[in-house]
Amino acid sequence: MSEQRVAIITAGGSGMGAAAAKRLASDGFKVAVLSSSGKGEALAAELGGFGVTGSNQSNDDLKHLVDGTMERFGRIDVLVNSAGHGPRAQILEITDEDWHKGIDTYLLNVIRPTRLVTPVMQSQKSGTIINISTAWAFEPSAMFPTSAVARAGLAAFTKIFADTYAADNVRMNNVLPGWIDSLPATEERRGSVPMQRYGKSEEIAATVAFLASEGAGYITGQNIRVDGGLTRAV
Numbered sequence: 542m543s544e545q546r547v548a549i550i551t552a553g554g555s556g557m558g559a560a561a562a563k564r565l566a567s568d569g570f571k572v573a574v575l576s577s578s579g580k581g582e583a584l585a586a587e588l589g590g591f592g593v594t595g596s597n598q599s600n601d602d603l604k605h606l607v608d609g610t611m612e613r614f615g616r617i618d619v620l621v622n623s624a625g626h627g628p629r630a631q632i633l634e635i636t637d638e639d640w641h642k643g644i645d646t647y648l649l650n651v652i653r654p655t656r657l658v659t660p661v662m663q664s665q666k667s668g669t670i671i672n673i674s675t676a677w678a679f680e681p682s683a684m685f686p687t688s689a690v691a692r693a694g695l696a697a698f699t700k701i702f703a704d705t706y707a708a709d710n711v712r713m714n715n716v717l718p719g720w721i722d723s724l725p726a727t728e729e730r731r732g733s734v735p736m737q738r739y740g741k742s743e744e745i746a747a748t749v750a751f752l753a754s755e756g757a758g759y760i761t762g763q764n765i766r767v768d769g770g771l772t773r774a775v
Contacts, residue, residue, distance in 0.1 A: 545571055545614060545616075546569060546570045546571070546618045546619070547570060547571045547572075547573070547610060547614040547615075547616050547617050547618050547619070548562075548565045548570040548571070548572050548573070548617075548618060548619035548620070548621060548753065549572075549573045549574075549575070549606065549607070549610055549617060549619070549620045549621065549654070549658065550562045550565070550572060550573070550574050550575070550581075550621040550623065551575045551576075551597040551603075551606075551620075551621070551622050551623055551650065551654055552575065552576060552577075552581075552597055552622075552623035552624050552625055552650070553574040553575060553576055553581045553584065553585075553621070553623060554574070554576025554577070554578045554579070554580030554581035554584065555576070555578070555580055555723070556623070556721075556723035556742060557623055557673055557718065557721060557723060557742045557745045557746065558574075558576070558581075558621065558623030558673070559574075559580070559581070559584055559742075560742035560743055560745060560746035561621050561623070561673075561745070561746045561749045561750075562574050562581075562584060562585070562588065562590075562621075563584075563588065563746065564743070564746035564747060564749065564750045565619065565621075565746075565749070565750060565753060566588040566589070566590065568750055568753075568754075570618070570619065570753075571589070571590055571591075571613075571614050572585060572588050572590035572591075573585065573590055573591040573592070573593070573606060573609065573610040573613075573614075574588075574590065574591075574592045574593075575592070575593045575594075575595055575596075575597060575602065575603070575606045576592075576594065577594065577595065577596050577625075578594075579594045581593070581594070582594045591609055591610055591613050591614075593605055593606045593609065597622070597624070597650045597653065597654065598645050598646070598649070598650065598653075600653055603653050603654050603657055604657060606654075607654070607657040607658060607661075611661065616661070616665060617658050617661045617662065617665075617668065618662075618665075618667065618668055618669070618753075619668070619669050619670075619671065619753045620654055620655065620658045620668075620669075620670045620671070621670075621671050621672075621673070621749055621753075622650055622651045622654060622655075622670065622671070622672045622673065623673045624646055624647055624650050624673065625646060626646070627639075627642055627643040627645075627646035627647055627687040627688055627691070628640075628642050628643055628687050629684070629685065629686065629687065630686070631683075632683065632686045635686060635687065639687065640687060640690075642687070643686075643687025643688065643690065643691050644687075644691050644694075646687070646688075646691070647687065647688050647691035647692050647695065648691040648692070648694050648695050648698070651670075651672050651695060651698065652698065655670055655702070655713075658670070659706065659711060662706075662709070662711045663706070663709045663711060666709060666710050667710045667711070668710070668711045668712070669711070669712040669713070669714070669752060669753055669757070670702075670711070670712070670713040670714075671713075671714055671715075671716060671749050671752050671753060672695060672699065672713070672714070672715045672716070673715075673716050673718065673745065673749070674692045674695055674696070674715040674716060674717050674718075674764070675688050675689065675692050675717055675718065676717045676718060676719040676766060676767075676768040676771055676772050677689045677692075677772075678692040678693050678695070678696055678715075678717060678764065679693065679696070679764070679772070680772050681693070692715075695715065696715060696764055699713050699714070699715055699762060699764070700762045702762075703761040703762030704762070707761050707762075712757075712758075712760065712761035712762075713761060713762065714752050714757075714760060714761060714762070714763045714764070714765060715763070715764045715765065716745060716748050716749060716752070716765050716767060717764055717765060717766045717767065717768065717772075718740060718745050718767050718768060719734065719740060719766075719767070719768025719769055719771040719772070720733075720734060720739045720740065720768070720769070720771070721739060721740045721741070721742055721745060722739045722740065722741050722742060723742050724739070726739055733771065734768070734769040734770065734771050735769060735770035735771070735773065736769035736770055737769075738769065739769075740767060740768070740769055744767060745767055748765060748767050752765070
């Protein structure tokens with residue numbers, strides 16, 4: 542088995558997922574990238590890795606990604622779960638169908654690939670899973686109802702996962718970004734942040750890279766806020 546470090550990034554075609562893929566590649570990881578747009582496959586090729594055009598809501602696409610990664614690189618050290626955007630509406634106007642879409646987008650996007658990579662990481666006695674969540678998981682905003690509700694569930698899932706697999710040296714943590722430059726900028730939103738600016742996708746990627754490093758080897762089950770102080774009182 543190769544000792545080359547290997548990272549999988551889902552929803553990695555743009556924004557924070559793409560930034561994480563680039564940062565991990567620069568840190569010496571071989572990367573495998575999944576995105577529905579084809580941008581992830583192109584990015585992986587640019588970074589000398591493996592790309593799949595598909596959806597993190599498809600078990601078949603995720604299996605293709607994981608199997609292809611193992612065939613090429615022989616191990617999986619890191620899984621980064623990013624996400625697209627789920628339904629938004631006034632909370633009582635969200636249909637059952639859209640609630641299910643929100644759970645698919647913001648919770649099952651983590652659970653599906655985690656099922657696939659965890660046995661690999663257990664066999665290696667090492668691995669880390671990093672989920673890009675949201676600063677509004679614990680202080681929900683009516684702007685992002687399906688995200689906030691599903692990602693509160695993700696926080697619970699993460700703690701149970703950590704309890705279950707920590708003894709195998711398999712870790713899971715959530716990164717909670719606030720207003721990031723991959724989102725549309727407004728003065729109102731900028732003004733709500735104590736640091737008076739949007740965060741950079743590269744700053745989220747740097748946090749992901751730290752959690753993927755040996756220096757974070759004693760961190761699991763945590764929710765790391767990267768939001769310029771937006772949720773400082775929580």
